Amino acid sequence: MEQAGKRAAWRAAQPLPGAAAILAGVLLGIAIGIYSNEEGRTARAESCLANARCIAYALHMYAQDHGGRLPKASGQEWVLQAYPYLRDPLAHPSFRNFNALYCPEDREASGGYRHAVHEIERETGKLDYASEAVFARMRKNGSRLTSYEMPKAVAGVRLEDIRSPAKTVILQETEPRHDGYAAVAYADRHVEKVRGR
Numbered sequence: 001m002e003q004a005g006k007r008a009a010w011r012a013a014q015p016l017p018g019a020a021a022i023l024a025g026v027l028l029g030i031a032i033g034i035y036s037n038e039e040g041r042t043a044r045a046e047s048c049l050a051n052a053r054c055i056a057y058a059l060h061m062y063a064q065d066h067g068g069r070l071p072k073a074s075g076q077e078w079v080l081q082a083y084p085y086l087r088d089p090l091a092h093p094s095f096r097n098f099n100a101l102y103c104p105e106d107r108e109a110s111g112g113y114r115h116a117v118h119e120i121e122r123e124t125g126k127l128d129y130a131s132e133a134v135f136a137r138m139r140k141n142g143s144r145l146t147s148y149e150m151p152k153a154v155a156g157v158r159l160e161d162i163r164s165p166a167k168t169v170i171l172q173e174t175e176p177r178h179d180g181y182a183a184v185a186y187a188d189r190h191v192e193k194v195r196g197r
């Protein structure tokens with residue numbers, strides 16, 4: 001009898017800790033969700049800046065081989081001239097860092113790139129990440145070539161003719177994708193997050 005009474009008391013007490021545990025679990029879940037979401041956004045903004053840095057290097061290397069001048073084609077067309085120079089300093093020299101062309105928040109452009117690569121693979125049986133054929137296919141499909149554009153003002157300009165390299169933008173995101181901020185690269189190759197470019 002005493003035993004049963006204890007059990008009844010236990011059962012009566014049970015719902016509260018149970019509900020509290022569930023509530024705590026839900027709150028923790030929300031907190032983790034917010035935290036990792038926030039962390040993810042920060043990481044994606046960082047990797048976008050790393051992309052801009054990588055492309056700025058590529059543009060400089062392109063200039064070294066072309067009389068000190070940046071690619072003549074502005075907008076997104078710089079890609080067609082400068083993509084052979086997209087290198088990852090930590091990887092084999094033949095490796096082209098095509099990921100650098102796409103902001104992690106710009107799924108549309110990277111999706112268009114992957115789609116073109118798949119189409120070409122399906123038709124030719126060859127995996128091609130790095131050729132004019134990929135960009136030609138993207139154009140045909142109406143895809144954007146990259147998440148970054150070169151301002152018209154610097155297209156074809158000689159790097160040494162730029163008076164304030166630390167203030168002259170040579171590359172920027174086509175829109176601000178990071179909570180109102182966009183990744184920007186300057187002629188001296190430093191990168192920054194700039195509000196609303």
Ligand SMILES: [Zn+2]
Pocket residue numbers: 045048049103104105173177178183
């Ligand atoms: Zn970005």
